[in-house]
Amino acid sequence: MSGPARVTAKTAKPVRIDEVDTRPALRFLTCGSVDDGKSTLIGRLLYEQNLIFDDHLAALERDSKKHGTVGAELDFALLLDGLEAEREQGITIDVAYRYFSTKRRSFIVADTPGHEQYTRNMATGASNSELAVLLVDARKGLLGQTRRHAIIAALLGIRYAVLAVNKSDLVAFDQAVFDEIVTQFKSFVTELGFKEIVAIPISARDGDNVSSRSDRTPWYKGPSLLDYLESVDVEDDRAGTPFRMPVQWVNRPNSDFRGFAGTIAGGSVRPGDEIAVLPSGRTTRVARIVTADGDLEVAGTKSAVTLTLADEIDIARGDVLAAVRDRPQIADQFAAQLVWMSNDKLMPGRSYFMKIGSRTMTATITELRHRLDIDTLAKLAAKTLSLNEVGVCNIATAMPVAFDPYAENRDTGAFILIDRYSNETVAAGMISFALRRATNVHHQDLAVGKKARSALMHHKPAVLWFTGLSGAGKSTIANLVEAGLNARGVHTVMLDGDNVRHGLNKDLGFTETDRVENIRRIGEVAKLMTEAGLIVLCSFISPFRAERRMVRELLDEGEFVEVFVDTPIDQCIARDPKGLYKRALAGEIKNFTGVDQAYEVPENPELHLMAGRQEADALANKVIDELVRREICSK
Amino acid sequence: MRLRRLEAEAIFIMREAASEFRNPVMLYSIGKDSSAMLHLALKAFYPSKLPFPLLHVDTTWKFREMIAFRDETAARLGLDLIVHTNVEGLARGISPVASGSAVHTQVMKTEALRQALDKCRFDAAFGGARRDEEKSRAKERIFSHRSAAHGWDPRNQRPELWNIFNTRIKPGESMRVFPLSNWTELDVWEYIRAEDIPVVPLYFAKERPVVDRDGLLIVRDDDRLPLKPGEKTRMELVRFRTLGCYPLTGALRSSAATLDEIIDEMRNSASSERQGRAIDHDDAGSMEKKKREGYF
């Protein structure tokens, strides 16, 4: 095969010069495995267009000598790598954006890394790109990474791809090598739904077919890379899609003006158009399209405008204004594809923040349907997703949202998930379709039991029993654990000396029998609270094994988590937060555990914290980790 | 279309930050990028007034024309402008002449900015930086997360997907927001021309008194810059491509006296704009270091 390998028949439309300045910049990303030559390619593109400023070039010459890998020549890769650490290691670790323009077009390039563990960066770059340049080393042929990148690009909705077969100089510009790679690639990508794929044999280092056609590939009849990039028309016809505008900001300078500011995410709008406000479903008409440059008669996709409406309707940030006769779907449960971006794994059942358009709410992954093997596209059974993994899941949101399937509208079908505790962006999501409630909610029996109550909680009920000497740090740790659980959306309650001894058990003292009765009552209360689905944190010295066992036996299998807060008695005496040891040692208090009453060390606690040696924070994390390990709650 | 798209993107970013942060501020440096950013902000919230104040960190070494332009702009547009100077630094006698560019920038810009942000408890600050300015900026986020100590950790930035920005921060933390991230220098000038945005006259060529310093052509704005024995200022037709503290900002020999001429000159230009800044020459990766410390 020769010439550009068009997987579909459509040819790129040449663009007339007078259209050039009016076209928005082409946003594309480059991806490939490490050392395939992405950085070299972009550096070469800039260099050949004389777009490297003299001072940058001087710096490049300096840097090439210091860090370069190509001897005395310019190492274009260095032009792109920005961060110090990367420069030292010679690797790109993040997405770098480059800007250049030729006489015919402006470009915004997302340079994304080839390292396996940085797939998330590629997804990030792809989310804002319209075209992907996939680099392949001609000597190595297609690798798992190239496939993976093609899949991610397609998943993120990129419809144009260039397969740049690089380092052709190292295979003597052999057409057979090129054809073989193209054939392999074609067989792989047909199912990915690219609209257009062009394959070009290049040498990034020497410049063949980069900005002009090379004599060294006489068999290749297609455009040079730059030629193609300058001419490809990627503007997806959003103008033809139905009107959508998420309300970003309510513009209220005075009581006479009430406008709704936002960027049009689909279609166009004119004064007089009938629109629906979603999710409420109220309808009205557009009165004016207000901008600082005067009112508009029409506003198209991606314009930032302020709309005033004919009727006074309650509208807030996060609502979506949409064409009345072609509305987005509304659902609180849907199927979506996720690219997991965090080192912390996905936890089905855990509550995350979900941001879609301008609305943020809590959401839970109710079911992970499968993980996608991004080398083979196979669907694999999975319980969780780790960093860089892609999966398909069902999501339930705290309130109904208006959306379009991602394939129909990238702006109204995309969302991110945010960890409620660390604020980290943990996933990129793309909505596939809404789930009908009926298919998802099962009504079994009418009597609401423990199971039904706890199903609402997204975690299991449990009793966390902190035992140890006075001053060991039980309450401190328990408080930190509770704060951590609370931040994770776990429903908890704390029982400790303070709230129990002063109320429920105020008739009890500290004799052995009273201590036993004290623990019995606490055990019963804790049990009732597990019936309600809560995680109960109990922090009591509870010196006797038997009572601790009694509580354990009140509860269901696996619900009692005994945490032994093991602090040496000397240390407790030294701390003596309430001055009790001092008084006990002076004989002023009787039956004081560790002084004149024994403490029976737990034999098989679920968790043994060597509390003398570590900070309370670290210990609390251990407790939470243990709950996660036991699948009582999610991370 | 190209500029409209960039404009819409910047407006989107500003509205997003104004909606999601409790107490945002716009850093106003008086330069062309700030002028464009301010203009965009006025458009973003029209017909409302800006829902946040402007903050200018005044090192006291700005060109006089810059300060005059700042005050005139604030008065003309009825802006809520906060001017902050690190008075302790001033009292310690820090100046670009006496202390050198590194110390001056650290104390009078980086530290001064932190002081102002802390004092007013701003949780988001708009900046006019562009990714095309400098290598390490190429990887900067549009919403760039800062620790409570204003530090920037290049390894701990959030991925930015689509135009969905994660604006959540913990108490004490803040966000730097860069609405012009995707603009190039040329885009800014073309936008200024298209929208007729006023800029400081120093950008236009004029005969100005200059001396040579460390390879830079320095315009002597007042007699605080001491002349070396026997040295004299000479008049040359120069303009600025970038504006900072006057003893640290090199002028450009140029006859471009109108926006059209500036844009033409830039299209044929062979050096990048930060070249005129003394701080960037300090050492390789210097911008990276400054950024980690909280320099804009």
Ligand SMILES: Nc1nc2c(ncn2[C@@H]2O[C@H](COP(=O)(O)OP(=O)(O)O)[C@@H](O)[C@H]2O)c(=O)[nH]1
């Ligand atoms: N012979 C040859 N070497 C190349 C070509 N493109 C890149 N290289 C070299 O391959 C190595 C990796 O390139 P680089 O651009 O850093 O790869 P990246 O990791 O994909 O950014 C460098 O030593 C380049 O000089 C090419 O077309 N031909």
